[in-house]
Every structure is written in structure tokens, then in C-alpha cells.
Amino acid sequence: MKEEFMRLITVLLITCCFVFFASLAFANEGTSTVVSVNGVDLTKAELDQEISKIVPMERSFHGGLSEEKQLEINKKGMETLINMELQYQDGLSKGQRLDKKALEREIDLLVAKFPMREAYLEAVEKAGFSEQTMERFVSRNIVSKNMKKFEVDDKVNVSDAMVVSYYEEKKASYMKPEEYRASIILVKVPPSALSEEREVFKKKADSVYQQLKTGADFADLAAKFSDDMSRIKGGDLGYFHAGQADDQDFDAQIQKLQVGEASSVIRSLKGFYIIKLTDKRPPRQLPFEEMKDKIRLLLVNAEKDRLYKLWIDGLRAKAKIIYPPEKKTDKGSKS
CATH class of the missing domain: 1.10.4030.10 (Porin chaperone SurA, peptide-binding domain)
Structure with a gap:
């Protein structure tokens, strides 16, 4: 310090x-x-x-x-x-x-x-x-x-019992929502593209979808045709939960799919994409062992804030704090 x-x-x-x-x-x-x-x-x-x-x-x-x-x-x-x-x-x-x-x-x-x-x-x-x-x-x-x-700092005392008690009291808030894992193939369309140009990109996306329907591997198609950065991982987006995606339609579409199922071509502001749901995790309770360090830090910081306010408020209550009067400026004087 x-x-x-x-x-x-x-x-x-x-x-x-x-x-x-x-x-x-x-x-x-x-x-x-x-x-x-x-x-x-x-x-x-x-x-x-x-x-x-x-x-x-x-x-x-x-x-x-x-x-x-x-x-x-x-x-x-x-x-x-x-x-x-x-x-x-x-x-x-x-x-x-x-x-x-x-x-x-x-x-x-x-x-x-x-x-x-x-x-x-x-x-x-x-x-x-x-x-x-x-x-x-x-x-x-x-x-x-x-x-x-x-x-303040040396007087903070957060016991293990306090951490456990806080976890039990707030247990309902320590839930991890349902998670999805998906892959994507994106055919990006420039925002300035005219309708004729947009149709060309749509045909490209449709062609990729037809290859997928005839048995082509999703990851191979993503690596070859996708404009999304995830193409280097075969289109894999990893795990996420509802609401994390920028596109609300994406959320809606992913929730309609079964694990292993791919969507048809979907239009979005970015262009055209195909998504495949590869895994789904049910909601789960986050265990105490996983949350205890974060809870302890939260309680320690809250206690520091409380002790500091108590100390400073006490000092201010006894203090004589005087602000000097503001100087009046002569509007007619030269600066």
C-alpha cells in the first residue's frame, strides 16, 4: 500500500x-x-x-x-x-x-x-x-x-459459521440456470448489402444447410463456410444459459431444439445462421464449497464498509468542519 x-x-x-x-x-x-x-x-x-x-x-x-x-x-x-x-x-x-x-x-x-x-x-x-x-x-x-x-481491516471478523449461515439464507439465489451447448455456422451479410446481394448470401447458407441434411459433418462445414470466430473450433460456442445471447431469436430457437438436432437457416441482423444443440444441462444448486470464498469476500467487504462508516461518522460528529465563504467576483473586473 x-x-x-x-x-x-x-x-x-x-x-x-x-x-x-x-x-x-x-x-x-x-x-x-x-x-x-x-x-x-x-x-x-x-x-x-x-x-x-x-x-x-x-x-x-x-x-x-x-x-x-x-x-x-x-x-x-x-x-x-x-x-x-x-x-x-x-x-x-x-x-x-x-x-x-x-x-x-x-x-x-x-x-x-x-x-x-x-x-x-x-x-x-x-x-x-x-x-x-x-x-x-x-x-x-x-x-x-x-x-x-x-x-477497520484488523477488526473485521467473519467466521465460518457466518459464511455458512449466509449461504443457507441465500441458497435459492445460488442456482445455476439451465445451460445449453451449441455450435453455429454463420454466413455474415454486410449491413449495407442490397436485397439482391443479401439473396446471394442466403443461397450460400441454403447450400450449406443442404450439405448438412445429406450427412455432412457440422464441424467440418463450420470450419469451411462459417464467418463466425467459432469456426476454428468447428462452430462450438461452449456452454451458456438463456439470455446470454445478443439475439433473442437465437435464444428462442435454441430452446426449441433437441440435443443433436440442427435448425434450419435462420435470418438475423448479422446474416444467416444454422445452429446445432450439442448438449443441455439442467438447473443445479451451486454447492457451498464452490461459493464459500465469494461469500466470505462479500461479507468481509460489507463489514469493512460498516466499520469504516461507524468510525468516520464518529469522527465527523465530534469534528468542527468549516468551509470558507465563497469569494464574490466582480463582473466588471478584467480577468
């Missing part, structure tokens, strides 16, 4: 040097207070670092962020910043702190990522930190994570 944190901080500092993330503050803005937690002022630079960690997870496939999403991320970043500060302060009150030598080692790990110490200090300044505030930032992140381990 510590190595991951150091790697992340280094990446963020380098990012600031190149002004990669547009919302990061300039150095003179980074020192402005965004919230005060029990008398400790937290800065925009610290908030920007927390926001930077969230953005990659929230960015859309196309890389954009809507204004609404950005506001949501900013809110999450602020909540994380406050929570980590509360965890840090709780740690300090309980004697958890990095001594001078330990802190120096952590900082040295950061400095070592840069060609020289001056480059590190420049990156720190561009991120909106001073050397001293960066040291506190590093200390807070490590101490708060250590406290989370002490107050």
Missing part, C-alpha cells in the same frame, strides 16, 4: 510539472484554504491531489467529463480529503505518527524519482505545496491509511 501511494504521489507531481490535469491549481492558488478541520486549514493543492486520484476512474470512454460529473468528483475529493485529515488527527491523538527518520525515508523515495532534488522541489511548488506542507501531506496519507487498517 505504501509503495502504491508513493508511486501515485510521484505521478501526480510529474503531472503538475506538465500541467496535464487542467483543474490543478497554480502555486499561488494552491495555498488557498478550501476547508478547515478542527482548526487545521486544508489547501486547494491538497484537494486537487485527491481529485486527481478520482478522475481516471470516473472519466468516460471518450475521455470527457461533463460539468455535472466534475462537480460530483470535486465533492468526492473534498469528502476524501476531510476523512483522511480526520483519520490522521485520530492517529496523532492515539500516538500514531511518522518519526523524523521514517518521514525522511519516505521523502527520499519521492526525490529519487527525479533527476535531482531541485527538480523535485520545483514539482512540489508547481503542485501548490511548500516542502513543509508536502511532508505533512505524505505523513497524513500514510498515517491515515495505517489508522484505517487498525480501526
Whole structure:
């Protein structure tokens, strides 16, 4: 966890040097207070670092962020910043702190990522930190994570009996539905094909079907004529259950077949296909031994969430959290 944190901080500092993330503050803005937690002022630079960690997870496939999403991320970043500060302060009150030598080692790990110490200090300044505030930032992140381990992770207790009890209570939901195994021969038709062209592909599919009816091997025909990737396995699609296929007609057709039976030529959005049902498995109860590890993980994570909320809610209930008043902008002033 510590190595991951150091790697992340280094990446963020380098990012600031190149002004990669547009919302990061300039150095003179980074020192402005965004919230005060029990008398400790937290800065925009610290908030920007927390926001930077969230953005990659929230960015859309196309890389954009809507204004609404950005506001949501900013809110999450602020909540994380406050929570980590509360965890840090709780740690300090309980004697958890990095001594001078330990802190120096952590900082040295950061400095070592840069060609020289001056480059590190420049990156720190561009991120909106001073050397001293960066040291506190590093200390807070490590101490708060250590406290989370002490107050949450180490207190989780999920017994074997709890796992068994959960399985028995939810047993009905641990059923595997009826499964099918099928093979396919697909004659793909381009979406832009005209009706005359589509008829040519239909005749090809009909020809394959006639060969199948006269005794040709399905797998051989799939390997020779199918446009589906499954052709390399003789058209075998493996096992699946109803509802998994993109094509609802495919589901409907497969349920009509007997094991060993092939369909006639079926038209679909992709083209024309023939399917053969090769096996069918009845619904079955998933045994406890097969599910116990997944259930344990589910219960452990749920207990961690409960303990963390209990801890943080307690800290927040006693905390004095003050947000500075928003600055009024003069519409007539030049930006």
C-alpha cells in the first residue's frame, strides 16, 4: 500500500510539472484554504491531489467529463480529503505518527524519482505545496491509511459459521440456470448489402444447410463456410444459459431444439445462421464449497464498509468542519 501511494504521489507531481490535469491549481492558488478541520486549514493543492486520484476512474470512454460529473468528483475529493485529515488527527491523538527518520525515508523515495532534488522541489511548488506542507501531506496519507487498517481491516471478523449461515439464507439465489451447448455456422451479410446481394448470401447458407441434411459433418462445414470466430473450433460456442445471447431469436430457437438436432437457416441482423444443440444441462444448486470464498469476500467487504462508516461518522460528529465563504467576483473586473 505504501509503495502504491508513493508511486501515485510521484505521478501526480510529474503531472503538475506538465500541467496535464487542467483543474490543478497554480502555486499561488494552491495555498488557498478550501476547508478547515478542527482548526487545521486544508489547501486547494491538497484537494486537487485527491481529485486527481478520482478522475481516471470516473472519466468516460471518450475521455470527457461533463460539468455535472466534475462537480460530483470535486465533492468526492473534498469528502476524501476531510476523512483522511480526520483519520490522521485520530492517529496523532492515539500516538500514531511518522518519526523524523521514517518521514525522511519516505521523502527520499519521492526525490529519487527525479533527476535531482531541485527538480523535485520545483514539482512540489508547481503542485501548490511548500516542502513543509508536502511532508505533512505524505505523513497524513500514510498515517491515515495505517489508522484505517487498525480501526477497520484488523477488526473485521467473519467466521465460518457466518459464511455458512449466509449461504443457507441465500441458497435459492445460488442456482445455476439451465445451460445449453451449441455450435453455429454463420454466413455474415454486410449491413449495407442490397436485397439482391443479401439473396446471394442466403443461397450460400441454403447450400450449406443442404450439405448438412445429406450427412455432412457440422464441424467440418463450420470450419469451411462459417464467418463466425467459432469456426476454428468447428462452430462450438461452449456452454451458456438463456439470455446470454445478443439475439433473442437465437435464444428462442435454441430452446426449441433437441440435443443433436440442427435448425434450419435462420435470418438475423448479422446474416444467416444454422445452429446445432450439442448438449443441455439442467438447473443445479451451486454447492457451498464452490461459493464459500465469494461469500466470505462479500461479507468481509460489507463489514469493512460498516466499520469504516461507524468510525468516520464518529469522527465527523465530534469534528468542527468549516468551509470558507465563497469569494464574490466582480463582473466588471478584467480577468
